[in-house]
Amino acid sequence: MLSYPQPDMGPASLSKLSDSLREQGYRLTLQREIIIEAVEAVEGHISVDDIYQQVHPRFPQVNLSTIYRTLELLEQAGLVGHSHFHDGVTKWHRAGEGHHQHLICERCGAESELELSVVAPLATEIRERYGFAANLGHFAITGICQSCLRKGEQPHHH
Amino acid sequence: MLSYPQPDMGPASLSKLSDSLREQGYRLTLQREIIIEAVEAVEGHISVDDIYQQVHPRFPQVNLSTIYRTLELLEQAGLVGHSHFHDGVTKWHRAGEGHHQHLICERCGAESELELSVVAPLATEIRERYGFAANLGHFAITGICQSCLRKGEQPHHH
DNA sequence: CTTGTTATTGCAATCGTTCGCAACAGCGGC
DNA sequence: GCCGCTGTTGCGAACGATTGCAATAACAAG
Numbered sequence: 001m002l003s004y005p006q007p008d009m010g011p012a013s014l015s016k017l018s019d020s021l022r023e024q025g026y027r028l029t030l031q032r033e034i035i036i037e038a039v040e041a042v043e044g045h046i047s048v049d050d051i052y053q054q055v056h057p058r059f060p061q062v063n064l065s066t067i068y069r070t071l072e073l074l075e076q077a078g079l080v081g082h083s084h085f086h087d088g089v090t091k092w093h094r095a096g097e098g099h100h101q102h103l104i105c106e107r108c109g110a111e112s113e114l115e116l117s118v119v120a121p122l123a124t125e126i127r128e129r130y131g132f133a134a135n136l137g138h139f140a141i142t143g144i145c146q147s148c149l150r151k152g153e154q155p156h157h158h
Numbered sequence: 159m160l161s162y163p164q165p166d167m168g169p170a171s172l173s174k175l176s177d178s179l180r181e182q183g184y185r186l187t188l189q190r191e192i193i194i195e196a197v198e199a200v201e202g203h204i205s206v207d208d209i210y211q212q213v214h215p216r217f218p219q220v221n222l223s224t225i226y227r228t229l230e231l232l233e234q235a236g237l238v239g240h241s242h243f244h245d246g247v248t249k250w251h252r253a254g255e256g257h258h259q260h261l262i263c264e265r266c267g268a269e270s271e272l273e274l275s276v277v278a279p280l281a282t283e284i285r286e287r288y289g290f291a292a293n294l295g296h297f298a299i300t301g302i303c304q305s306c307l308r309k310g311e312q313p314h315h316h
Numbered sequence: 317c318t319t320g321t322t323a324t325t326g327c328a329a330t331c332g333t334t335c336g337c338a339a340c341a342g343c344g345g346c
Numbered sequence: 347g348c349c350g351c352t353g354t355t356g357c358g359a360a361c362g363a364t365t366g367c368a369a370t371a372a373c374a375a376g
Binding site for chain 2: 103105106107112114115118119121122125126129130131132133134135136141142143144145146149
């Protein structure tokens with residue numbers, strides 16, 4: 001493959017994500033390590049383009065589609081997840097940390113996260129009143145977000 | 159504009175959605191009426207392409223981008239909403255209608271209703287903490303119902 | 317009805333993402 | 347080390363969705 005000098009990162013420094021990939025029988029390529037490193041370096045969310053911007057200076061030849069494919073692979077392996085944000089940008093984040101809950105705006109499509117602790121009391125209540133074990137990890141709450149509420153006070157025209 | 163004969167639909171038959179649009183100060187064009195008609199004709203969800211397929215035979219010149227823009231307009235006007243399905247397709251539906259909450263069992267498919275009063279505190283909490291006006295009427299809560307819980311004390315985890 | 321203003325449309329370019337395919341490289345076997 | 351199988355990559359074309367812009371039509375006013 002491309003033989004650029006790798007910014008020093010011996011096998012010893014291989015991350016958990018890399019290890020998981022190998023254990024699942026995938027090949028560990030240079031591109032994948034680079035992309036994984038970028039994902040791991042970030043708190044919260046990161047877009048494909050963010051990764052590309054970060055990787056490109058050091059690895060001019062790493063292709064965009066490889067980033068897309070690697071992220072998809074990591075998601076299938078359960079190592080990362082993604083969300084769609086209001087401006088249409090897709091952002092990725094490390095998995096783990098359990099299922100987070102999303103608030104999705106019906107108007108602008110903005111997607112934000114919701115602490116599970118906010119939702120947990122509802123699960124308890126439903127369990128007590130109906131004997132129903134709710135799986136709250138997998139539904140989205142829709143509604144109207146703060147900024148659209150403000151904008152929506154007076155109808156907008158162009 | 160294009161002067162195709164309109165498939166007979168006088169002002170008297172103008173829909174609620176059309177009325178709402180006009181009341182909000184938007185112009186009522188033939189294209190918008192056609193698109194609105196298509197949305198109203200459908201129970202449940204419809205994709206942009208569904209609309210295009212349905213409209214195109216009668217209105218060869220109605221442009222795809224007009225459909226996109228009209229749906230976006232209708233959503234901002236609060237008349238329709240959209241969801242992203244797991245296959246990536248975006249689908250649209252009429253907004254409004256009743257606030258009903260359902261509990262759906264993942265095992266047996268049983269569907270029961272949930273008092274809104276159980277859910278209301280969550281809406282308040284979300285409003286206070288995130289400034290987000292949750293529309294809890296349109297999400298289903300999945301999980302495992304009482305009888306399946308009893309039957310299946312041992313069965314599957316994940 | 318005619319006119320003027322301006323929102324709306326059609327078109328083509330564009331954006332972010334996916335896909336098909338030939339070239340290539342990781343990894344296990346020699 | 348070298349070889350070969352096959353998973354992976356880079357490239358470019360294609361896809362759904364969006365946007366800029368000039369032409370056009372809706373609506374109000376005369």
